[in-house]
Amino acid sequence: MSGSSYLSAAELSSVGSPTLWAVTIVGVLVLLVLDFLVTRRPHEVSMREALGWSAFYIALPLAFGAWIWSRFGSQQGVEYLTGYLVEKSLSVDNLFVFMLLLAAFAVPAALAQRVLLYGIAGALVLRAVFIALGAAALQTLDFAFLLFGLILIVTAIKLLRDALSGHEQEVDINKMRSVRLLRKVMPVVDDYHGTRMTIQQHGHRALTPFALVVVAVLATDIVFAVDSVPAVYGITEDPYLVFATNAFALLGLRALYFVLHAALSRLVHLSYGLAIILAFIGVKLGLHWAHGIWFGVPEIPTLASLGVIIGVLIVVTVTSLRATRDQVPGEPEVVSERR
Secondary structure, X not given: OOOOOOOOHHXXXXXXXXXXXXXXXXXXXXXXXXXXXXXXXXXXXXXXXXXHHHHHHHHHHHHHHHHHHHHHOHHHHHHHHHHHHHHHHHHHHHHHHHHHHHHHOOOOHHHHHHHHHHHHHHHHHHHHHHHHHHHHHHHHOOOXXXXXXXXHHHHXXXXXXXXXXXXXXXXXXXXXXXHHHHHHHOOEOOOOOOOOOEEEEOOEEEEOHHHHHHHHHHXXXXXXXXXXXXXXXXXXXXXXXXXHHHHHHHXXXXXXXXXXXXXXXXXXXXHXXXXXXXXXXXXXXXXXXXXXHOOOOOOOOHXXXXXXXXXXXXXXXXXXXXXOOOOOOOOOOOHHHOO
C-alpha cells in the first residue's frame, strides 16, 4: 500500500452485501421492538429474567460470530469477535454512567429498563451515523486512521486522569445542559407518571422527570459513540462488522444492567483497563497509518490485539474483586471508588 494511494474506496472492502445489510438491520429492529414489547408494562426486573435475557443476548452474537467465521473465514471471524469484545467492555463502563443517571433522577425501579431501552435505541441510531461518517473518512482522508488513533489516545488519557484523581463522580442534574434547556422550553412536574413524557397540568402541557432522564441518557450516547466507533475501526475496517459488533453489544445492555448492577461498584479498576485498551488500539491505528506510508513500520495483528484485550480485562477484573473483597453485599455503592 503506497502513500500516494493509501486508501481508496475500492480498498475499503466489506463482507456486507446489500442483502446481508438488509437482513441485519431488520433483525436489529425486530429485536429492538421485542424489547419494547417486553417492557411495555413497567415492572421490576428479577434476576432470573435478567439472566435469561443476558444469556440470549450473549449466545446470539457468539452464534453470529461463528457464522461469520465459517462463511467468510478466520480473519473476519477474529475481527468480529475482537470488535465485539471491545464494544462489550466499553458498554460496561457506559452502564455505570447510566446507573449514576438513574440514581440522580431517582428513577423508580419499575421504569429503569424502559429508560435504558430508549438509551439503547438512541445509541443505535447515533452509532449508525458515526459508522457511516467513519467509513466516509476512511475512504477520503489519508490520515483518518491517525485521527481515530489520536481520539482514542486522548480518551484514554482522560480516563486515566479521572481514575488517578480519585474525585467523586457525581451527576448534578441541575447543571446538565440538556435538562436546563428542556426546563426553559417547558415546565417540568416533580413526580413520575409511569412512562409518560408529558402530562396536562393546569391547562398546559408539562414534561415529566421521565422525559428529562431519557434526554440525559441520549445526550451521553453521543459521548460514548465518539470513542466507541473509532475503537472498533481500530480492529476492523469493514463497516458491516463495525455495525454488527456495535448493535449486538448495545442490544444486550438492558438485561446486562440488572445482572451487573450490584457488581458495577466493585469494578473499581475498570477505567484503568479501558484506558489501556483504548490507548493500545490508538497505537495500533497509528502504526497501521504509518505502515501505509512506510512499509517497514510493523503492524499489530488482530489476533494479538484479542489476546491483549482479554488479558487486560482479566487482570483488572481480578484486581478489582481483590480490592473490594471486604465490601458487604448489598451495601450502598461508593461512587468515589469507581474512578
